[in-house]
Amino acid sequence: MPIKLQQQENLAGAASRAAQGFGRISKTPPPAFDPQNEQQAACTYFAENGFVVLKNCLNTADLSFLNQFFNQTQQTKPDAWGLGERRKPHHRNQGLIFSQPLLDHPELDRFTRHPGAYPVVSSLLGGEQHVRFSEFNFRETPMNAGVGTMNFHHDEALADRLVRRPYMPCDWLCAIHYLTDVEPDTPSFCVVPRSNRFETLKEAFEELGEDYAEVPLYGVSGTCILYDTATFHTRLDGDGIRSRRTWHQYYARGGWLPSALPTTNKYIRAPSPPLTNWNLFPERLALHPDAATRRFFSHWNTAQGEWVASGFDPKLRKSMPRGEQ
Ligand SMILES: [Fe+2]
Known part of the structure; x- marks a missing residue:
């Protein structure tokens, strides 16, 4: 039975930064790995922590192309970004999202298995033959978006992860590419390492003890973060003024995989189910x-x-x- 914790956002927009999580924010940045030369180390780090930071996953031409895509489509397709008349008043201060850009833009196809991060994604999910596409979208926190204060949550997660052995490969993973530089004053992704093994953030806090930390992930444009969708995470707001652009792609694990549970050694993991009931290819x-x-x-x-x-x-x-x- 999938466990889903809804993203909770304070739509009223707090005047100041509200508390997120337990407030034990790490001041030590995690390591960033080169996906070409440190693939094995990157995979080991992900398996232990439920996320990994990869550096230099997009080159200057890729970044320019994708930022131009944002610029152009926000002008030509404002409704697709939620910028048009249909934008609901209470969403006006929240982030923008172009949910399904692949539908009408074959020029984006080459990014779905981009050579920067894809080899690491493939290795984490058990090899090329086990990688499946789930979802691809673009997001922007525009200038002066204010402070939305997203709570820590995890995305879709399967309950058997708490007991199956081995844990890896995970059921889904998400790749977030920073398309603009992410610094302490900009919105930033933030994770709780090793929290994918727990049902709630409170449980992670209690069980991880001294190891519990909320880790902001800063990086220049082209940085990619891979995270297990079961890992607790949030978006920190930054100063509420500066903007940020990101590309989010979800991958699923495909194929049937022999595994074990405490009660039986004959357990077979089915292909991960679809993440949404609306996403179209x-x-x-x-x-x-x-x-x-x-x-x-x-x-x-x-x-x-x-x-x-x-x-x-x-x-x-x-x-x-x-x-x-
Ligand atoms: Fe999320």
């Missing part, structure tokens, strides 16, 4: 002529199943949440 990817690419995009949810059955009917897509044009 376009025809060019879902029905790609290359078998390995089709396998990568093979984790369809029921909305996708219906869309494929309709022959990728644009009217059906439009009727779905976040099926933005």
Whole structure:
């Protein structure tokens, strides 16, 4: 049974920084690994801590391309970013998100298995044949966004992680690429290392004892953070003035995997279930002529199943949440 803790945000916007987590914020930055030369060390660190920081995952041309994509689409497709008339008043001070840019932008396909971070992702999920695409979106905390104070939470997580042996590979992992520099005054991602082994943040706090820490992750543009979706995390607000852009991509584990539980040695882990009931893959990817690419995009949810059955009917897509044009 999936455990899901909702992201809780103070939509009223606090005047000052409100408390997040237990306030034991680490002043020591975690190591950052070179994904080309330190792949094994990066994977070992992830397996122990539930996250890893990778440096230099995007080059100058990639960063320029993606930032230009933000600039252009915010002008040409404001509704897709939540910037248009349909933007709800109580969301106006919250972050922007372009939920499904892959649907209409094949120029982004090359980023779905980008050579910067992908080799590490692949290794963490058990090899190329076990990596599946889940979700791809762009987010921006705009200038003067204020202080939203997101609480610590984890994303989707499967309960068997608490008892299965071995723990790895994890069920899903998320790659967050910083597209602008992230410093103490900008919004930043923040994790609680090793918290993926616990059901609640309180339990992690009590069980990890002295090792419990909330670790802000700063880095220049091109830095990539990989985290197990079961790891507790949040977004720290920074000064509420400066902006930040990020690219978020979720990957799932595919295939059937022999494992063990305390009660039986004959346990088999099924492919990780879909993360959402609305995320869609376009025809060019879902029905790609290359078998390995089709396998990568093979984790369809029921909305996708219906869309494929309709022959990728644009009217059906439009009727779905976040099926933005
Ligand atoms: Fe999250």
